[in-house]
Amino acid sequence: MITVVGTGTGASLPAEALAGAELVVGGRRHLDAVRLPEGAERIVLGPLAPALDTIAEYVGKDRPVTVLASGDPGFFGIVRVLAERFGAQALDVRPGVSSVAAAFARVGLPWDDAVVVSAHGRELRTAVNVCRAHPKVAVLTGPGAGPAELGAALRHAFAGTPEAMSAPAAGARVLVVASALGSARENVEWVTPAEAAARDWGADVSVVLCLDEARTLSAVRTVAGGRAEPAGWALGEDEFAHRDSMITKFEVRALALARLGPRPGDLVWDIGAGSGSVAVECARLGAAAVAVEKAADGVERIAANARAHGVYVDVVCDMAPDALPGLPDPDAVFIGGGGAELPAIVTACAARARRTVVVAMAALDRVPAARAALTGAGFSCDGVLLQSSRLAPLPGEVTRLAATNPVFLLWGSRIPVPEEGSEEGVAQ
Numbered sequence: 001m002i003t004v005v006g007t008g009t010g011a012s013l014p015a016e017a018l019a020g021a022e023l024v025v026g027g028r029r030h031l032d033a034v035r036l037p038e039g040a041e042r043i044v045l046g047p048l049a050p051a052l053d054t055i056a057e058y059v060g061k062d063r064p065v066t067v068l069a070s071g072d073p074g075f076f077g078i079v080r081v082l083a084e085r086f087g088a089q090a091l092d093v094r095p096g097v098s099s100v101a102a103a104f105a106r107v108g109l110p111w112d113d114a115v116v117v118s119a120h121g122r123e124l125r126t127a128v129n130v131c132r133a134h135p136k137v138a139v140l141t142g143p144g145a146g147p148a149e150l151g152a153a154l155r156h157a158f159a160g161t162p163e164a165m166s167a168p169a170a171g172a173r174v175l176v177v178a179s180a181l182g183s184a185r186e187n188v189e190w191v192t193p194a195e196a197a198a199r200d201w202g203a204d205v206s207v208v209l210c211l212d213e214a215r216t217l218s219a220v221r222t223v224a225g226g227r228a229e230p231a232g233w234a235l236g237e238d239e240f241a242h243r244d245s246m247i248t249k250f251e252v253r254a255l256a257l258a259r260l261g262p263r264p265g266d267l268v269w270d271i272g273a274g275s276g277s278v279a280v281e282c283a284r285l286g287a288a289a290v291a292v293e294k295a296a297d298g299v300e301r302i303a304a305n306a307r308a309h310g311v312y313v314d315v316v317c318d319m320a321p322d323a324l325p326g327l328p329d330p331d332a333v334f335i336g337g338g339g340a341e342l343p344a345i346v347t348a349c350a351a352r353a354r355r356t357v358v359v360a361m362a363a364l365d366r367v368p369a370a371r372a373a374l375t376g377a378g379f380s381c382d383g384v385l386l387q388s389s390r391l392a393p394l395p396g397e398v399t400r401l402a403a404t405n406p407v408f409l410l411w412g413s414r415i416p417v418p419e420e421g422s423e424e425g426v427a428q
Contacts, residue, residue, distance in 0.1 A: 358411045
């Protein structure tokens with residue numbers, strides 16, 4: 001049997017947790033804080049593989065093992081690895097208070113409406129994008145992904161100026177850095193992203209909360225987590241403020257969203273955003289969104305639409321491709337405008353997009369150049385001509401079909417580069 005004990009956030013270690021253990025595994029600070037049973041072997045966790053192999057030797061001989069971990073070891077913790085290797089039935093898990101729960105408790109906030117993201121051993125950009133998109137986020141940190149790095153990224157997260165952004169998007173973020181929770185060195189500090197970026201925080205950081213202070217309390221929840229999943233998407237044009245029907249129609253938007261695939265942790269650009277309908281819909285689906293729009297009245301319209309739907313959209317009042325170099329790399333890009341500059345815009349976006357570029361065009365003449373720009377950037381390319389007819393009432397309680405303007409939709413997907421040594425990368 002493997003006993004997994006969570007400790008380190010204020011709860012004392014039960015005496016019986018170590019009783020009879022012949023092998024005790026944990027971080028150095030956990031092991032230094034307990035008295036080991038006489039004769040017990042001790043392994044300080046570093047690389048997991050050797051420790052797991054030693055645990056396997058003890059388990060195979062039916063010798064008891066205790067693993068010490070921080071907080072709740074079933075929450076982004078070692079329980080997953082142990083269960084995968086030895087089976088859940090071999091584990092006796094005794095959770096402590098997670099660092100996330102402890103941090104929110106220290107600041108007096110509920111966290112059933114918080115999004116929790118781990119940057120420990122993972123790309124920091126995912127955590128940054130979640131922080132951009134949601135008002136209440138807990139970030140589990142790691143080497144190279146601590147408060148300083150998170151603060152540096154968030155300090156420049158909003159591409160536009162406060163005057164050019166929607167009210168939700170302009171909401172300032174504050175970071176709550178919780179260090180050494182549950183110990184005599186415990187420290188909980190509120191700082192701006194810029195202040196966090198300028199500090200050396202050491203190795204004691206337990207978790208970082210990223211908060212929009214104006215939105216830390218939401219309505220009573222039934223389902224835990226961030227903003228509830230939308231009941232639908234491809235909203236009707238009447239759900240957005242727009243000028244002279246200059247808006248991506250919902251039929252086109254539906255397919256564009258399917259190809260963009262926005263999700264929490266993603267960043268999506270909406271280029272030539274107009275009303276910002278695509279950016280707003282991506283934000284409703286949990287992604288961080290940046291809208292680039294050259295017209296000042298369009299910027300105000302995007303701001304109003306973001307507020308109306310309760311989401312964050314960063315708005316840049318500038319022309320593409322000039323506005324793009326200052327933006328963080330996107331996962332996906334939607335291009336809904338461009339005129340004669342369209343090939344240059346597609347090329348610039350394709351050079352930065354990690355996954356997908358989607359282009360909507362009304363003019364047949366622009367399709368070959370846009371397609372060539374996508375394929376020239378190493379993307380696979382596909383597309384359709386969308387032409388729909390909507391039900392429209394006529395006098396006498398009858399209905400006709402009203403045709404909408406046809407739109408070409410192209411999408412390019414980045415072709416993965418085979419890893420060196422993989423079967424695909426070996427000449428046949």
